[in-house]
Amino acid sequence: MRVLLVEDDQTVRNFVAKGLAEAGHLVEQAEDGKNGLSLATSEKFDVIILDRMLPGGVEGLHILKTLRNQNNTTPVLLLSALADVDEKVAGLKAGGDDYVTKPFSFSELQARLEALVRRNRNEAQPQTRLTIGDLEIDLLSRNVKRAGQKIELQPREFRLLEFLMRHAGQVVTRTMLLEGVWDYHFDPQTNVIDVHISRLRQKIDRPFHHPLVHTIRNAGYMLQE
Amino acid sequence: MPQLKPNLYSFGWMIREMFQRIIHLIHKSTAAITHGDFSQHIPLIGNGDERDDVAIAINAMLDGASQQMDTVRQTSNAIAHDLRAPIARARSQLEDAALYAHTEAELRTAINHAVEQLDHVTSICDALLRIAQIEAGGRRSAFTRFDLVPALQDILELYTAVAEDRGITIETTLPATLPFHGDRAMFQQAIANVLDNAIKFSPSGGTITCFARFMPPQPHSENDGTIELTIADHGIGMMAEDMANATKRFFRAEQTRHISGSGLGLSVVQAIVHLHGGQLHLANNNPGLSVRIDTPLPHTKISKITDIHR
Numbered sequence: 001m002r003v004l005l006v007e008d009d010q011t012v013r014n015f016v017a018k019g020l021a022e023a024g025h026l027v028e029q030a031e032d033g034k035n036g037l038s039l040a041t042s043e044k045f046d047v048i049i050l051d052r053m054l055p056g057g058v059e060g061l062h063i064l065k066t067l068r069n070q071n072n073t074t075p076v077l078l079l080s081a082l083a084d085v086d087e088k089v090a091g092l093k094a095g096g097d098d099y100v101t102k103p104f105s106f107s108e109l110q111a112r113l114e115a116l117v118r119r120n121r122n123e124a125q126p127q128t129r130l131t132i133g134d135l136e137i138d139l140l141s142r143n144v145k146r147a148g149q150k151i152e153l154q155p156r157e158f159r160l161l162e163f164l165m166r167h168a169g170q171v172v173t174r175t176m177l178l179e180g181v182w183d184y185h186f187d188p189q190t191n192v193i194d195v196h197i198s199r200l201r202q203k204i205d206r207p208f209h210h211p212l213v214h215t216i217r218n219a220g221y222m223l224q225e
Numbered sequence: 226m227p228q229l230k231p232n233l234y235s236f237g238w239m240i241r242e243m244f245q246r247i248i249h250l251i252h253k254s255t256a257a258i259t260h261g262d263f264s265q266h267i268p269l270i271g272n273g274d275e276r277d278d279v280a281i282a283i284n285a286m287l288d289g290a291s292q293q294m295d296t297v298r299q300t301s302n303a304i305a306h307d308l309r310a311p312i313a314r315a316r317s318q319l320e321d322a323a324l325y326a327h328t329e330a331e332l333r334t335a336i337n338h339a340v341e342q343l344d345h346v347t348s349i350c351d352a353l354l355r356i357a358q359i360e361a362g363g364r365r366s367a368f369t370r371f372d373l374v375p376a377l378q379d380i381l382e383l384y385t386a387v388a389e390d391r392g393i394t395i396e397t398t399l400p401a402t403l404p405f406h407g408d409r410a411m412f413q414q415a416i417a418n419v420l421d422n423a424i425k426f427s428p429s430g431g432t433i434t435c436f437a438r439f440m441p442p443q444p445h446s447e448n449d450g451t452i453e454l455t456i457a458d459h460g461i462g463m464m465a466e467d468m469a470n471a472t473k474r475f476f477r478a479e480q481t482r483h484i485s486g487s488g489l490g491l492s493v494v495q496a497i498v499h500l501h502g503g504q505l506h507l508a509n510n511n512p513g514l515s516v517r518i519d520t521p522l523p524h525t526k527i528s529k530i531t532d533i534h535r
């Protein structure tokens with residue numbers, strides 16, 4: 001995909017650009033707000049990574065608001081050293097689609113970026129059934145089956161599985177799960193997510209030949225055939 | 226009438242004289258404070274009149290400021306110290322690898338360890354910023370009325386899995402509903418931190434109890450009652466003098482030094498509870514620790530109106 005990266009810190013910009021290029025994406029870079037704004041408004045991107053505090057008088061949120069005022073709906077991921085909850089709310093209110101605070105790990109950024117782009121593509125067709133390999137879930141009846149065998153899940157386990165299935169083939173980080181499945185936005189100190197994943201595995205992977213839930217080292221989890 | 230004039234004059238002169246003297250003394254003290262010396266007090270004249278009252282009030286203010294300065298100083302020292310430790314580890318791992326690593330694998334391991342240490346630094350900074358932000362009180366504007374029971378159940382569900390994983394049972398006694406006023410997500414974080422401790426400091430096979438109830442208001446009380454929430458464990462417990470220090474930033478009891486933690490969890494809890502106008506009580510659970518959070522339920526506008534109608 002085509003990514004616009006607006007970031008003034010050269011170390012961060014190089015690091016992100018390199019990682020994205022390595023993952024096979026086309027990256028366009030801007031090191032200040034003015035350049036960022038002119039690129040964002042004149043060319044088409046699949047996603048924009050926007051630092052909030054930029055030199056040159058054009059701030060990240062200003063770029064974002066300008067885009068949204070022009071009915072440009074390109075997904076925007078805000079990047080910022082401002083970790084404050086209110087700052088996040090302000091960023092999302094201005095039309096941002098996700099928010100990652102500095103310092104961040106590349107895997108977190110990449111996972112969120114891919115989820116954003118995928119969400120943007122999928123929004124058109126609402127689904128009632130999700131399948132991967134021999135695992136299928138029905139979002140209406142809440143039935144889960146693997147290899148034709150019915151599996152009983154607790155409501156939260158179902159939501160966890162649903163989230164993983166909606167992001168099948170993508171890395172999902174622990175923070176994404178905590179936010180997306182539990183709606184918690186704080187650091188839970190212990191690795192609560194790992195425990196819940198391991199319980200889900202007991203039910204959907206343990207009795208079968210090959211596992212579907214994979215641990216991705218230093219990043220999170222992925223549901224994959 | 227005319228004989229009143231000289232009296233008024235002399236009275237006015239007396240007051241001016243008195244203020245001038247007080248102002249002179251205040252000036253002397255504030256000059257010292259500007260140079261960082263909080264110990265300079267305004268001397269009492271000792272005849273117990275208004276002048277002494279002013280001096281006493283100012284001295285009390287000086288003592289308060291001095292105490293706050295001490296806290297700031299201690300906190301900054303603690304922050305610097307507690308940040309240095311992970312930074313030092315990261316640094317020596319990196320330097321060691323730069324000097325002695327022979328293989329790429331060795332280098333990568335060292336780098337990954339260093340990154341972990343730096344993540345730890347980040348989480349300490351995040352917690353400190355969070356405490357400062359909560360203490361500033363701005364988020365009170367996001368307060369709403371909500372039912373505490375489902376909020377509690379959500380958090381309990383998240384942590385029960387962790388507890389069971391370690392062979393610990395959580396026993397819950399909750400009423401059907403509990404009216405609550407506050408910031409739901411923030412209050413959940415406070416409960417999560419307390420639960421995290423209870424699990425962390427409990428032995429395998431232990432039991433944690435979670436109990437919440439509504440306490441009706443006392444007559445003439447300024448609130449609509451109190452929500453009392455208790456989370457008690459049967460773990461290693463705390464000594465009385467440690468309980469008094471438990472909410473200080475970076476505090477960790479001697480006997481738990483070997484268990485991971487930054488000593489910020491309860492500082493966050495304390496800040497959140499205070500923001501909600503509540504109180505945090507730590508007590509001995511014989512054995513273990515019992516943590517109680519009392520949160521007042523402020524008068525609702527509706528109940529005020531009905532009060533008027535009564």
Ligand SMILES: Nc1ncnc2c1ncn2[C@@H]1O[C@H](COP(=O)(O)OP(=O)(O)OP(=O)(O)O)[C@@H](O)[C@H]1O
Pocket residue numbers: 189418422423426458460461462463471472476477478479481485486487488489490491492513514
């Ligand atoms: N339930 C408990 N039983 C025994 N000791 C406790 C309990 N809760 C807290 N303590 C003591 O109080 C200290 C401070 O607790 P706090 O939650 O603030 O920090 P922490 O758990 O060490 O680290 P963090 O919460 O930042 O990860 C702990 O280190 C421990 O010594």
Ligand SMILES: [Mg+2]
Pocket residue numbers: 418421422486489490491
């Ligand atoms: Mg703790």
